[in-house]
Amino acid sequence: MNGRPIGVFDSGVGGLTVLRHIRAVLPRADLLYVADSGHAPYGDKSAAFIEARALALADFLLSRGAGALVVACNTATAAAISRLRERHALPIVGMEPAVKPAAEATRSGVIGVLATSGTLESGKFAGLVQRFGSQARVIVQPCPGLVERIEAGDFDGPLTRDLLSGYVAPLLAQGADTLVLGCTHYPFLAPLLRELAGETVSLIETGEAVARQLKRRLAETDFSFEAGGGAARFFSSGDPARLEALLPRLWGRAEPVEAIG
Numbered sequence: 198m199n200g201r202p203i204g205v206f207d208s209g210v211g212g213l214t215v216l217r218h219i220r221a222v223l224p225r226a227d228l229l230y231v232a233d234s235g236h237a238p239y240g241d242k243s244a245a246f247i248e249a250r251a252l253a254l255a256d257f258l259l260s261r262g263a264g265a266l267v268v269a270c271n272t273a274t275a276a277a278i279s280r281l282r283e284r285h286a287l288p289i290v291g292m293e294p295a296v297k298p299a300a301e302a303t304r305s306g307v308i309g310v311l312a313t314s315g316t317l318e319s320g321k322f323a324g325l326v327q328r329f330g331s332q333a334r335v336i337v338q339p340c341p342g343l344v345e346r347i348e349a350g351d352f353d354g355p356l357t358r359d360l361l362s363g364y365v366a367p368l369l370a371q372g373a374d375t376l377v378l379g380c381t382h383y384p385f386l387a388p389l390l391r392e393l394a395g396e397t398v399s400l401i402e403t404g405e406a407v408a409r410q411l412k413r414r415l416a417e418t419d420f421s422f423e424a425g426g427g428a429a430r431f432f433s434s435g436d437p438a439r440l441e442a443l444l445p446r447l448w449g450r451a452e453p454v455e456a457i458g
């Protein structure tokens with residue numbers, strides 16, 4: 198059997214940082230991407246609300262033939278991945294902040310985790326810190342307002358700079374030499390983060406590792422995901438024109454975006 202697309206979703210454009218890695222490791226896979234921009238940001242919403250959105254988006258992607266799902270969002274993974282896996286017997290890959298690699302990489306013994314409140318307050322994140330936190334001191338930093346700046350396409354304007362430097366400075370002041378980008382939107386701010394944090398601080402994101410994990414999971418299934426034409430289709434629950442305007446910069450080419458309810 199062949200021709201199954203991979204369904205990927207996030208609250209908005211953040212998941213594109215993961216989609217780019219998926220495209221790199223699976224160049225011939227057909228991809229479906231949903232930006233749930235009509236309900237973004239997820240970061241300060243209840244876990245029940247995010248779970249309901251994740252279930253609805255998964256249903257949509259499956260109705261379009263998806264044979265595997267990637268929850269390209271740390272917040273939605275924390276809130277909904279268990280329920281998604283209970284409900285659907287197909288490969289489902291999620292994201293979590295890279296606490297383990299950061300704890301292994303730090304030289305100062307202090308790591309900073311930038312993520313949404315939803316991720317940082319989740320039981321899943323508490324479990325991560327319990328497992329790997331003994332190797333390093335873990336300082337968490339919720340970043341309200343940052344996702345909205347990224348959704349607006351503002352990656353280094355004055356408002357974004359002020360917000361981000363306010364979030365990063367306390368981590369550096371406490372000795373963090375390793376920063377975990379625990380939200381899929383934040384890799385778009387990596388150049389600014391590098392400028393604010395300096396060359397000696399390590400920035401750790403998980404998009405590439407997740408793409409490789411997806412490839413391994415797909416190899417265990419009976420479906421072929423690599424026999425497609427390498428097409429990508431984009432959907433938005435918000436204003437499709439907004440995503441369309443950002444795609445050339447964030448995906449590297451212009452693509453049409455279809456509206457979903």
Ligand code: DGL
Nearest residue numbers: 208211239240271272381
């Ligand atoms: N990109 C998402 C994450 O990885 C969520 C951002 C948001 O909508 O608050 O957590």
